[in-house]
Each structure stands twice: as structure tokens, then as C-alpha cells.
Amino acid sequence: MDNSFWHKCWERNTLGFHQRDVHPLLSQYFEKLTLPSDRHVFVPLCGKTLDMAYLARFMQVTGNELSDIACKDFFLENNIEYQKQTLGAFEQFSCPQLVLLQGDFFKLSSKAIDSIDWIYDRAALIALPTAMQQQYVDHLRTFFSTQTRLFLVTVEFPKEQLNGPPFAVTESDVKSLFSGFNIEYVAKNEIKDKQFAQRTFEVDYLLEKLYIISLDN
Ligand SMILES: C[S@@+](CC[C@H](N)C(=O)[O-])C[C@H]1O[C@@H](n2cnc3c(N)ncnc32)[C@H](O)[C@@H]1O
Secondary structure, X not given: OOHHHHHHHHHHOOOOOOOOOOOHHHHHHHHHHOOOOOOEEEEOOOOOOOHHHHHOOOOEEEEEEOOHHXXXXXXXXXXXXXXXXXXXXXXXEEEOOEEEEEOXXXXXXXXXXXXXXXXXXXOOHHHOOHHHHHHHHHHHHOOOOOOOEXXXXXXXXXXXXXXXXXXXXXXXXXXXXXXXXXXXXXXXXXXXXXXXXXXXXXXXXXXXXXXXXXXXX
């Protein structure tokens, strides 16, 4: 899955992963899990998810996304005025509560982002083929400090029944990818109608799981 795959999705508007509502696990759990001192959430591979508008109600949001179309559309579709400026290899789209850095996540330095309390991952890890997932987690690790918690939403289905994306990530995959981290399994969302955002999958079961992951201090 290279960058051109994703650019084509955005150019052709084939965005089956895009949700028309805030993710239920986010609206159900995020506020309960935050601390009064939490100030900043980072959203890698953010697309134009409405989850960022939800997160911005609680704290400063920084998203990262490959596609220029996604970044522009996020602001246009939410009727938010934005400013644009070039920051090295990245284009920055911003309004007071929210910054989107457009460019390749694997080239983004954690030094470019202020202290991060939360990382929100819905359809970022699972968007990547298994062979790229460890590379993603290893780079994500550079954005962690001792106070950072990752709000990770995974998806599970019989791997042989669907060619991703999305790619199924089981609990044992999470343990192996995040080896050396603290991993707390929080909740599961069984998707009875097998609908994943705008697509319906013909699989025997489909479920999402929420984990909170932090550095093992
Ligand atoms: C499955 S979509 C999920 C988007 C968003 N998290 C959501 O829930 O709607 C994956 C997104 O990752 C972006 N992406 C893929 N590879 C990337 C990379 N190397 N750097 C930054 N963004 C990337 C794609 O353009 C796409 O918008």
C-alpha cells in the first residue's frame, strides 16, 4: 500500500473508511479517560475525520495526513476558516484549535509537535498492511513521552475473508506490535450489521476493540 494508493482514493473520492458521525468508542470513552491537565491530542493518518472536531472540544488537536484534498475538505466541510503555510516538507492548515500537517507520517519528526497527551488512532494502524505496521508503531513510539496515552481502535474479522484495507489486528498482534508498552484493553464493539463506516463486509464477524497504550515506565 504505497502513498499513490491513498492519493488516488482522495482524488476519486473513494472514501469507504470515512465515517459520517463521531466514532462511538470515542464519544463513549474519551471524555471519561481524560485528565484536567490534558492539553493536546495528535491524530496520525487523520483523513478528514469528524473525530478531530469532537476532540477539539476538549483540547488542541494536531492531525497528520498525506492528502492535500483531505486537509482542505476537513475545513471546508466543517465550515471552519483556516490558514495555510509551508513548514519544510509539510503544508500546515490551521485554525486556533486545530492544526493539520499535510505530508508523509514517516517523514514527520516528533520535534515538529508540542508535548502530546493523547494520540488518537482510528483506522491508521489498521489501514496499513501487516508488513508496514511495525514500522508505523516504531515511528509512533517517537511521539510518546511519559504522559502520552494512545487511544487505539482496532478492527477484527477472519483475516482470510477480506483483503484490506482495513487489515485485521488481533489482541495478540497488538501485544506483539506494542511489545514493551503498557496495554490496557478497554472495550469491544460488536458490529452486527458488518458495516464499517460506509462499507458493508461479507465476513463471519466484525468487531472493533479499544486499547489505551502508554510507555512502560
Ligand atoms: C483508512 S484512512 C483513515 C483516516 C482517518 N483516520 C479516519 O478515521 O477517517 C487512512 C488515511 O491515512 C492516510 N495515509 C496513508 N498513508 C499515510 C502516510 N504515510 N502519511 C500520512 N497519511 C497517510 C490516507 O491518505 C488516509 O486518509
